[in-house]
Amino acid sequence: xxxxxxxxxKVLEALEQGLxxxxxxxxxxxxxxxxxxxxxxxxxxxxxxxxRILELGLGLLQADKGMFDRHLSIVVDLIVPHRMNLTxxxxxxxxxxxxxxxxxxxxxxxxAIATEWLAQALDQSSPDPDRWxxxxxxxxxxxNASHGQPxxxxxxxxxxxxxxxxxxxxxxxxxxxxxxxDWNPHGMVPRTTSVVAHEAGTNAAIWVMxxxxxxxxxxxxxxxxxxxxxxxxxxxxxxxxxxxxxxxxASDPSEEVSSRVVVCLAKxxxxxxxxxxxxxxxxxxxxxxxxxxxxxxxLTRMFRRITTDAIPLLNSMLEDEDESVLxxxxxxxxxxxxxxxxxxxxxxxxxxxxxxxxxRRNLVYTIRDYLEEYSEDNRGIIPKLWADGDEVVLTxxxxxxxxxxxxxADRFASTIRSxxxxxxxxxxxxxxxxxxxxxxxxxxxxxxxxxxxxxxxPVEIHVSDMTEGELPDLSDALDTLDDMGFLD
Numbered sequence: 001x002x003x004x005x006x007x008x009x010k011v012l013e014a015l016e017q018g019l020x021x022x023x024x025x026x027x028x029x030x031x032x033x034x035x036x037x038x039x040x041x042x043x044x045x046x047x048x049x050x051x052r053i054l055e056l057g058l059g060l061l062q063a064d065k066g067m068f069d070r071h072l073s074i075v076v077d078l079i080v081p082h083r084m085n086l087t088x089x090x091x092x093x094x095x096x097x098x099x100x101x102x103x104x105x106x107x108x109x110x111x112a113i114a115t116e117w118l119a120q121a122l123d124q125s126s127p128d129p130d131r132w133x134x135x136x137x138x139x140x141x142x143x144n145a146s147h148g149q150p151x152x153x154x155x156x157x158x159x160x161x162x163x164x165x166x167x168x169x170x171x172x173x174x175x176x177x178x179x180x181x182d183w184n185p186h187g188m189v190p191r192t193t194s195v196v197a198h199e200a201g202t203n204a205a206i207w208v209m210x211x212x213x214x215x216x217x218x219x220x221x222x223x224x225x226x227x228x229x230x231x232x233x234x235x236x237x238x239x240x241x242x243x244x245x246x247x248x249x250a251s252d253p254s255e256e257v258s259s260r261v262v263v264c265l266a267k268x269x270x271x272x273x274x275x276x277x278x279x280x281x282x283x284x285x286x287x288x289x290x291x292x293x294x295x296x297x298x299l300t301r302m303f304r305r306i307t308t309d310a311i312p313l314l315n316s317m318l319e320d321e322d323e324s325v326l327x328x329x330x331x332x333x334x335x336x337x338x339x340x341x342x343x344x345x346x347x348x349x350x351x352x353x354x355x356x357x358x359x360r361r362n363l364v365y366t367i368r369d370y371l372e373e374y375s376e377d378n379r380g381i382i383p384k385l386w387a388d389g390d391e392v393v394l395t396x397x398x399x400x401x402x403x404x405x406x407x408x409a410d411r412f413a414s415t416i417r418s419x420x421x422x423x424x425x426x427x428x429x430x431x432x433x434x435x436x437x438x439x440x441x442x443x444x445x446x447x448x449x450x451x452x453x454x455x456x457x458p459v460e461i462h463v464s465d466m467t468e469g470e471l472p473d474l475s476d477a478l479d480t481l482d483d484m485g486f487l488d
Contacts, residue, residue, distance in 0.1 A: 004091040007098055011072060011105050016058060018106040019113070019138070023057050024050075026141030033136060033207040036164035036200035037127035044129035057134050061113070071112040075105060107142075111153045114138040118157055119166040136161075136204065140211050146221035154222070155229045162205035162236055164198035197239040205240060213245065217254045224249055224260040231267035243268065243275030250279045255288035262294035269305045277309060284313055289322060296320075296328035303335040311339070318351070323358055330359040334366035341373060345381075352384040360388055364396035371400065375411050383418050398427050405431070405438075409455040416446065 027050040038044050047053055061068065076098065080090045091098070098105065114135050121132035135157075143154040160167040212223040227242050227249075237243060246268055250261045262283060269276030280302070283295055296317050302310040314336075317329035330351065336344035348370060351359055363385065370381065385393050404412045416424070432439045444450035 003095045007091050014102045014106045022141035026137030029211045033204035035132040075108045111149050115167050122166045151225045155226045162202050164201035195235050202239045220257045228264045234271050237271045243272045250282040255290040259290045259294040266301045293324050296325045299332045326356045327358045330362035349379045361392045
């Protein structure tokens, strides 16, 4: 118990300082938004000054010692290392470890307190306006980093504000089934899984998000992370103006912010295609390397959602000077075949002469699909790639041709003819390891001294052929196990 008291005293001291600092930061944006819920008999009165918020917050923390002890126990159980003996007191075993991590404890406790105050402020039966001012100011002051608790816990709180529902109560009700004690086999309980934005709550959530957007780079990155998560709730996209926020942040002076907007594009297009296309236009016009690389990474997802509108993106990326952008863009060339097969084949032919080696190497991943569609290879793509001489390209082509010999000798023959005048000794060497006689037949045919080999007949393997006569006699082994007592 002494350890618990020592840790509790240290944490409470640090928590008071952290709460004071967070509230001071949160009330810099004044006035605070109006509470979405209120009692008609006791209308909320906005605090007259900022000091009132600070006094109220510290007073509630000192007065409600039970809340502090409860949250402290929960947080300690969450962050301490795994204990082999679950009966050990974590305060006693990990006292020094905990005291070295007061900042982690304080941050988690502050978010836990903000969650509890917000839950009391959004209680449908008796909303508490004082705790509303405190929770909103505290959320605004705590959300100052683009990672950790401000992302996930902060998003959850802002979403609850927009819905004017207590945190954790509006989307976690399970379906009542036969596994529940309260299941009624004769009753029909409709369940609404959609969410409904609350007008006053939405205004308050917009206020919080506006504070982030008008702040420094780190808080703007946090805002984009919130938008990425809020895009999962299509009912909130329009009320919260998520589309407009992302369009504005797409032209953010910080490349760190704009590159995070790229990750939101897929969901934004699903929820608001016009805004998504505008966002893409803005991002594609940027010149910073981080955003260009991020756009190249999501190009495949763009093809699946905006189809032909993604073709200009591909063409512009293939003209980029950065190797990473070229690598990602060229690996997406195969997606063109789902839009226009002729355009796809022509693009492969065009890129055979691309100045970047990595682009030419990435073409081999779509060559098999190309040969399936254009087995005659009238464009002469295979000879062009073979003449390139790059070992990575040649290795992939050799694999394709060796497989072609196994399944379609006629196609293999026409492809070999198209390589006339090129050095194909590198093809025969691995084929000889597998079947030297067949290689001699092909070489004789090429020199005019024999007939063209035919496609080999597939070999049928029967299970009975594999097992017949091969099972060992296990009687001696069983006798040995019996003597050792294993079969008792």
